[in-house]
Amino acid sequence: MELTLANHxxxxxxxxxxxxxxxxxxxxxxxxGEKTDADVRAAEDSLAELAVGEQIDAGLDVVTDGLxxxxxxxxxxxGKLGGVRIAGLLRFFDTNFYFRQPAVYAKIERTRPLVVxxxxxxxxxxxxxxxxxxxxxxxxxxLSIEEEGRTNGGGGFNRLFDxxxxxxxxxxxxxxxxxxxxxxxxxxxxxxxxxxSPQVGRSLAALxxxxxxxxxxLAVYFGDxxxxxxxxxxxxxxxxxxxxxxxxxxxxxxxKGSAKKLALGLVDGRNTKLEDAGAVAKQLERIGxxxxxxxxxxxxxxxxxYLPRDRAGLxxxxxxxxxxxxxxxxx
Amino acid sequence: MSREKxxxxxxxxxxxxxxxxxxxxxxxxxxxxxxxxxxxxxTGQELEEVERQATEFxxxxxxELGVDVLVDGEMYRGDMVAYFAEKLPGFEEGGLVRSxxxxxxxxxxxxxxxxxxxxxxxxxxxxxxxxxxxxxxxxxxxxxxxxxWSFNEHYPDRRATCLALAGVVRxxxxxxxxxxxxxxxxxxxxxxxxxxxxxxxxxxxxxxTDGLGAYFISHLCYGAFETIYPGMLDLPVDNFDxxxxxxxxxxxxxxxxxxxxxxxSFGVVDVHTHLVEEESVVAExxxxxxxxxxxxxxxxxxxxxxKTRTVDEAIGKxxxxxxxxxxxxxxxxxxxx
Numbered sequence: 001m002e003l004t005l006a007n008h009x010x011x012x013x014x015x016x017x018x019x020x021x022x023x024x025x026x027x028x029x030x031x032x033g034e035k036t037d038a039d040v041r042a043a044e045d046s047l048a049e050l051a052v053g054e055q056i057d058a059g060l061d062v063v064t065d066g067l068x069x070x071x072x073x074x075x076x077x078x079g080k081l082g083g084v085r086i087a088g089l090l091r092f093f094d095t096n097f098y099f100r101q102p103a104v105y106a107k108i109e110r111t112r113p114l115v116v117x118x119x120x121x122x123x124x125x126x127x128x129x130x131x132x133x134x135x136x137x138x139x140x141x142x143l144s145i146e147e148e149g150r151t152n153g154g155g156g157f158n159r160l161f162d163x164x165x166x167x168x169x170x171x172x173x174x175x176x177x178x179x180x181x182x183x184x185x186x187x188x189x190x191x192x193x194x195x196x197s198p199q200v201g202r203s204l205a206a207l208x209x210x211x212x213x214x215x216x217x218l219a220v221y222f223g224d225x226x227x228x229x230x231x232x233x234x235x236x237x238x239x240x241x242x243x244x245x246x247x248x249x250x251x252x253x254x255x256k257g258s259a260k261k262l263a264l265g266l267v268d269g270r271n272t273k274l275e276d277a278g279a280v281a282k283q284l285e286r287i288g289x290x291x292x293x294x295x296x297x298x299x300x301x302x303x304x305x306y307l308p309r310d311r312a313g314l315x316x317x318x319x320x321x322x323x324x325x326x327x328x329x330x331x
Numbered sequence: 332m333s334r335e336k337x338x339x340x341x342x343x344x345x346x347x348x349x350x351x352x353x354x355x356x357x358x359x360x361x362x363x364x365x366x367x368x369x370x371x372x373x374t375g376q377e378l379e380e381v382e383r384q385a386t387e388f389x390x391x392x393x394x395e396l397g398v399d400v401l402v403d404g405e406m407y408r409g410d411m412v413a414y415f416a417e418k419l420p421g422f423e424e425g426g427l428v429r430s431x432x433x434x435x436x437x438x439x440x441x442x443x444x445x446x447x448x449x450x451x452x453x454x455x456x457x458x459x460x461x462x463x464x465x466x467x468x469x470x471x472x473x474x475x476x477x478x479x480w481s482f483n484e485h486y487p488d489r490r491a492t493c494l495a496l497a498g499v500v501r502x503x504x505x506x507x508x509x510x511x512x513x514x515x516x517x518x519x520x521x522x523x524x525x526x527x528x529x530x531x532x533x534x535x536x537x538x539x540t541d542g543l544g545a546y547f548i549s550h551l552c553y554g555a556f557e558t559i560y561p562g563m564l565d566l567p568v569d570n571f572d573x574x575x576x577x578x579x580x581x582x583x584x585x586x587x588x589x590x591x592x593x594x595x596s597f598g599v600v601d602v603h604t605h606l607v608e609e610e611s612v613v614a615e616x617x618x619x620x621x622x623x624x625x626x627x628x629x630x631x632x633x634x635x636x637x638k639t640r641t642v643d644e645a646i647g648k649x650x651x652x653x654x655x656x657x658x659x660x661x662x663x664x665x666x667x668x
Contacts, residue, residue, distance in 0.1 A: 014427050014435055027433045071432055088577040089431060089603055091553050094524035096438075096480050098431035098553060272425065272440050272482040307482075308426025308438065 001288030002295040003326060004061040005319045008219065008241065008269060009133040009186065010073075010303030011051040011066030012312050020309060023047045023068065044069045048118070049125045058316035059323075062131050062182065065122035067303065072099035073135045073186065074143050081167055082109035090143070093188055093222040095270075095306055102144040108163025110170045116178050123179065131217070132180045134171065136187040137164035137207075138200045143189070165203040173210035184217040184241065191223020191246070197231035208236040217241050217263060221302040226250040233259050241265060243301040251283060255290035262293065265301035267319060272311045274318050281326040298323060333569040333594045334627055336546055340513045342466055347617075347631050347656040348399040350596060352550055352572060353411075353470045353516065354636030355404035356645050361385040382407040383458065390462045392646060397653045400514060400630075401467045403459040405638065410436040411472045411518060412480040419499060421445035425482060434639070440482040445495050447502040453510045460511065469512035473519040473549065474500050474539065475532040480521060490531055497538035508545055516548040516572065522563065523554030533565045540567050548572050548596060552635045556582055561589040572596035574634035576616055577603055586623045595624060598634035599655065600648040605640070607647035613655045621659075631656040 014024050026043040029035040051066030070076035072092065079086045083106035089098040115132060122130045141161040172183055185207060190200055208216055218235060221243035225232065229250075232240050241263035244250050254262065264287065266280050287293065298319055304312035337344060357365070364381040367373045389404035408414040416422035416439030423442045427435040452469065460467045474496035478489060486492040500517065507515055517539060522532055540547050550572040556563070560582075563571070575582060575598045599616045600608050620629060631652050637645040 012428070014429065016426055024433055024435065088579070088601075089553055090578075091524065091555070094479075096521065096524075097429060100431075271484075273484040306428060308428055310426055311482075 001284070001293055003284065003323050004295070004297040005059060005323060006062035006131065006263060006297045006299050007055050007060055007064045007066075007316065008221075008263075008265065008300045008303050009064055009067060009184065010070070010305035011055070011064070011068065012305050012307065012309040013047050013051075013066065013068040015309035020047075020050070045121060048122055052122055052126045052130075054313055055316060056126065056128055058313065059320035060316060061128060062297070063122075063126055063128050064131050064133055065118055067133060067305070069118060072097070073303075074140060075100040075102060077114050077135055077168075078102035078140055078144065078164075080112060080114050081164075082111045083107050083163070084144070085147075087145070095222075097306065099143070102140070103147045104144055104160050104163070105147040108160070108167055110167035113174055114171050116171075116174050119175060119180055120178055129182055130180075131182040131184055132175055133184045133186060133219075134168055136185040136200075136218075137161055137168050137203045138187050138196065139189040140164045140168075142193070161199065161203065165206050169206045169210045172207050172214075172216075173212075176210070176212040176214050180214055182215045182217070183211060184219050184239075185237070186219045186221075188220065188222040190220050190228065191225055191243075194228045194231070197228060197235070201231075201235050205236045215239060219263070221265065222246065224248075224250070226253050229253045239263055239297075241299065245270065245301045251287070254287055257291045258293065261296065263297045263299045265299050267298070267300045267315055267322070269300035269302040269304050269315065270306050272307060274314060275322070277318065277322045277325045278329075280322045281329050284322070284326045285329055333546060336569060340544070340546055342513055342546065344399055346626060346660045347629055349653045349656045350398060350400040350468070350630055350632045351393075351402050351649060352596075352598075352633055352636045353402050353405055353468075353518070354408070354638035355389045355402075355406075356638050356640055356642050357406060358385050358388060358642055361406060379407070386455075386459055387462055390459060393649070394463060394465065396646070396649050397657065398649065399465065401459070401463055401465050402470060403455055403467065405470070405636070407455060411636075412477055413437045413439055415451060415472055415477060416481065418451045419445055420448060421485070422481065438480065438482060441485050441492065443485055445499055447499045450506040450510075451503055453503075453506050456507060456512055457510055466514055467512075468548070469504075469507040469515040469545075471500055471503055471507075471515065471517050473517045473532075474535040475528075476519050476521040479524055489528070493531055493535050494538065497535040501539045501543075504539060504543060504545070508543060513545055514548065515545045516550060517568065518550040519566075520550065520552045520554070522549075522551045522566075523556055523559045526555075526558035529559050529562050529565075533567070536566050536568065546570070550596075550635075552598075553577070557585055560585045564592055568593070570594035570596055570630065572598075572630075572632065574598040575620065576601040576608075576634050580616060580619055583619060583623050591624060591628075594628045594630065596630040596632045597624070599631055599652050600633045602633050602635045602637050602640060602648075605644055607644055608651055610651050610655050610658075613651050614658070617655055617659060626659075 023043045047068040055063040087103040217239035218237040219241035224247045226249040239261040243265045368378040385406040425440045478493040547568040548570040549568040552574040
């Protein structure tokens with residue numbers, strides 16, 4: 001099995017030294033009126049370039065911009081859409097990280113690009129392909145509220161879901177137009193509501209229709225994906241990105257083969273402990289042998305923003321160690 | 332109803348007792364001292380003197396405002412988990428991770444067997460209680476949250492980690508009781524992260540509180556409580572301190588569907604906005620709460636710790652809630668469930 005190494009999505013935007021604290025410092029200075037929005041954008045650029053460089057140095061084949069500009073995975077996208085205002089804080093799944101909840105008060109409309117400029121910047125700074133990450137319409141809708149008595153006419157969850165789907169389909173088209181070749185749709189909520197996979201399938205079909213030749217990945221994490229396995233195989237995406245840390249049965253399912261390419265989240269993106277490289281290499285070997293897959297990618301189980309920066313860097317470099325062990329064992 | 336327990340403990344509180352969750356903003360002089368200490372420009376003893384000065388400031392301020400059950404304001408703490416991790420064997424300090432927006436904290440790493448070498452918070456509690464005749468809460472972070480908000484490189488799983496930490500927290504509770512504390516708050520803001528683990532959290536809290544004679548409060552906030560309610564009522568504490576304002580009072584709908592059976596510290600001001608609420612806004616929140624909750628069960632406080640607000644904002648929010656609570660006490664016909 002040919003193995004590539006990829007980042008999942010986010011990368012810490014703060015570390016222990018002064019350079020790594022630039023963005024935090026600049027945002028705090030802007031709040032005090034000492035810096036401007038342009039200063040913050042420059043700090044974000046600097047951090048994004050640093051994140052891309054560290055991923056390349058770690059030996060990754062596919063990188064992201066680390067999502068270092070994102071306030072959180074929900075409001076960064078929803079907050080740029082028409083018809084949405086950003087409200088109070090809520091916990092992001094089972095992490096100790098909080099997002100601001102979108103409150104939808106009118107028809108959801110994409111009135112400007114969401115992450116196209118972010119992609120273009122990262123691609124300019126990277127010698128490797130850059131994967132674009134978008135939080136998916138289903139998760140955005142699940143984590144939004146609909147404000148009553150507004151002009152959206154009600155309609156509940158489905159109206160929000162359809163609105164986000166239409167907006168993100170436009171964004172996918174714009175990203176492809178801008179040169180993106182790899183787009184990942186994050187749907188962590190799907191693991192919590194597996195019965196909704198047909199709805200998610202229809203939404204992904206709308207996105208896939210606008211993706212052109214780009215590779216579309218669906219990432220499911222922060223929950224057990226094994227009960228979803230058969231449904232995932234039918235979804236209109238090219239790659240499935242899976243979190244193995246919640247799914248004791250997932251390894252067995254994967255070994256039975258997959259109609260989709262797989263991104264294997266075998267390295268825990270939520271804990272500092274480094275996996276036994278030999279044990280993960282053996283898992284890869286078993287997957288390769290039993291599934292007959294010709295190629296797969298090895299990734300962290302989720303974004304790395306939940307780790308301190310030094311540990312996130314170690315995890316990425318550990319991917320390369322695991323690959324080396326794997327290649328040694330199958331040689 | 333836990334009024335009887337309060338009476339047994341000889342704690343005399345009015346209707347709608349006022350309190351705060353735990354932290355207050357650190358005054359500028361303390362922030363300066365902490366920065367100087369970090370640069371090794373002052374000693375630990377010099378920093379502690381400033382921390383005591385700031386603690387006394389907040390005690391006097393709470394008394395002046397008319398708060399009924401006081402807190403020390405956590406002038407000597409940074410983060411609610413990291414503080415304990417720094418004091419307990421088995422932990423190492425981890426690097427910074429993001430909490431939200433531009434806020435970060437040092438997330439500890441469990442690298443060995445956790446233990447308790449001696450009291451962590453007791454001297455601060457004794458110092459603070461010595462400044463006032465009003466009751467001061469002992470304040471601890473619960474075992475489930477200590478587990479969930481730490482990285483684990485030692486224990487085989489979350490259950491083993493949580494129960495080991497429960498033994499440590501119980502020792503600290505016992506030490507606070509021995510020192511004279513009667514109201515002890517054990518914060519579990521991670522409580523709803525994995526609903527399937529609610530039985531573990533309940534088991535751990537039993538390990539902490541069973542057989543101990545105190546009025547126990549547990550602070551929970553910013554979670555998907557619909558996933559653990561009403562099961563969370565099995566937690567062996569007397570009072571849940573909960574955020575209501577930031578979430579638009581949505582927990583009240585759950586209480587309508589399934590009766591709430593404990594005392595409650597009802598969050599009537601939002602700690603995530605710089606805006607100091609008008610008293611009319613605070614009163615409306617409390618009034619809506621009393622549509623569902625019996626008035627004898629309701630304490631009044633902010634949603635969460637006020638440490639992220641300015642000193643003036645924190646005082647303004649506390650002033651508003653105390654004023655509203657007093658006004659409600661004096662309304663003989665306060666509507667109540």
